[in-house]
Amino acid sequence: MMNRVTPIPEELLRVQTSPCISIYMQTSRCYPENAQDPLRFKNLVSKAESDALKSVGKRVIAPLIERLRMLQEEKDFWNHTLEGLAIFVSPDYFKVFKLQQAVNEQAYVSDVFFIKPLIRIYQMNERFQVLALTKTEVHLFEGNRYRLDEIEMDREVPKTMIEALGTEITPPHMTIASYGGVAQGSFMRHGHSSRKDEEELDEERFFRAVDHAITERHSKPSGLPLILAALPQHQSVFRSVSRNPHLLEDGIAGDPRLLETDALRELAWKVLEPQWQRKIDGLLARFEEALSKALGSDNPFYITEAALAGNVSVLLLDQQRIYPGGIDAAAGDISFSKMTPGNEHDVLEDLAITVLGKGGEVLVLPPERMPTVSGVAAIFRHE
Structure with a gap:
């Protein structure tokens, strides 16, 4: 999901x-x-x-x-x-x-703040994060289908097992039992668990600490899908302890230390692309249904009125379409202008800012995926 x-x-x-x-x-x-x-x-x-x-x-x-x-x-x-x-x-x-x-x-x-340039950068690209995880190290990447970069993790995110557990790395638990009586001075040590069990416990505690920190410090603030790159056995353990709602079900099964960043990006996009396309397909189907029930529109003027009233749930924009001008919030209308060199004003970006500010969702799509010829489509919250 x-x-x-x-x-x-x-x-x-x-x-x-x-x-x-x-x-x-x-x-x-x-x-x-x-x-x-x-x-x-x-x-x-x-x-x-x-x-x-x-x-x-x-x-x-x-x-x-x-x-x-x-x-x-x-x-x-x-x-x-x-x-x-x-x-x-x-x-x-x-x-x-x-x-x-x-x-x-x-x-x-x-x-x-002037944030229009961020709108197309962040709402157009299918962005995601990749958590590269081994039993001893953590790295976090962020990017899209075209570029992936390692990002600096918040100081609360442990980067190694030692950093996460410190002196609490599980020592072997031993008991002392006497055989033949104390007088004979014969003692034998018995471990409650094997060294392998102890290492697995450390691994689980390490992964739980990583999951909590990544969730709170990176996933929740960004809202981005998270793809796990780890060996199959580590995938299983991490997912068993994870409470991150942004973690995708599919991941990259392999040792991330053996992957160049570009290879990691390609594998991550293979994971994300089918889900991204399904999401777009679902939104397009929702728009067609909403349009048939007068709960959607492709008319910029109607959409502007609804956006200012906080009535737009989802806004779809053509990434190549520009309407020079802006929104006149006082009049509840669109104010068009002539396109001149260096003119940064665009009605569709004003719409995006308005919808985001009212808690709606904005997606910028390539022209071939847009369901309208106007370059804009909206699903309303109600009539």
């Missing part, structure tokens, strides 16, 4: 304490290309500072700029980037996204 995915943090969809700074930039993974990334980031921060000084003043903006300058000086951070960055900072919020695809470089200062 696949789970509902809203990987964009809910706090980005809520009203924030202003001012809100949003920065997007391309980055490079390798030297020497990435040597220029801090300088380009510095220029974007300077632009944000200049724009903010015009509207909110130095006293308000200075602490935010200082936090961004601190990031600029973190050399280790810039040595471990991907294809892009999205950075959001406000008086009470700071968040950095490492992106697996490039974005247009831009810096915004507003009363709300």
Whole structure:
């Protein structure tokens, strides 16, 4: 069973304490290309500072700029980037996204965060996580059908059995029994369980600790499907103790240490693709049924009205369709505009933000899977 995915943090969809700074930039993974990334980031921060000084003043903006300058000086951070960055900072919020695809470089200062570029990145790609597990080590990967990267795990996630159990690694339990009487001084030691039993107990405790930490620190916050890559015997033990609702029934049976990252990605996508396609098929069937009962629509104007009222359960968008303009929430209508170079305003992305903010689900589909010619389809919660 696949789970509902809203990987964009809910706090980005809520009203924030202003001012809100949003920065997007391309980055490079390798030297020497990435040597220029801090300088380009510095220029974007300077632009944000200049724009903010015009509207909110130095006293308000200075602490935010200082936090961004601190990031600029973190050399280790810039040595471990991907294809892009999205950075959001406000008086009470700071968040950095490492992106697996490039974005247009831009810096915004507003009363709300500018998250439209994240919509298509996170709602279009079939994203997932892979837990590479052995009896002694843990690694977590995240990506999609095109790219997979190891991610830094939360500090609460044990990376090794020793880190998880420490001095509590199960010692052998022994008893002392006398034979022939104490006076004879003859003693024999008897273990309650064999060494193999003790090792299996350690393994189970280790896997339970990993499962709990991954569930709480990664699966629940991201909502992403989790694919387990482990030897068959470890698959069985881990699944017997797991309480992670995002863990898929099918996994990658093999030693993950023997797999290159690209091979791991291909095997993970083979696991996920059938379920992803079944989910899309199910949503398309639901849409056709809803449409026949007046509980769905392909009309952008009707969908906008329903979205603003919180009445859209599922929104499907064509990944290649753009309607220049935006949503006028006050009027409850769409405001179209002419497409000009650098124009970032898109009605469909405004719709996506509105639906996500109201607790709905958004999926961006390739044109061949869209059930409508308008490029948008919605399933309503009720009439």
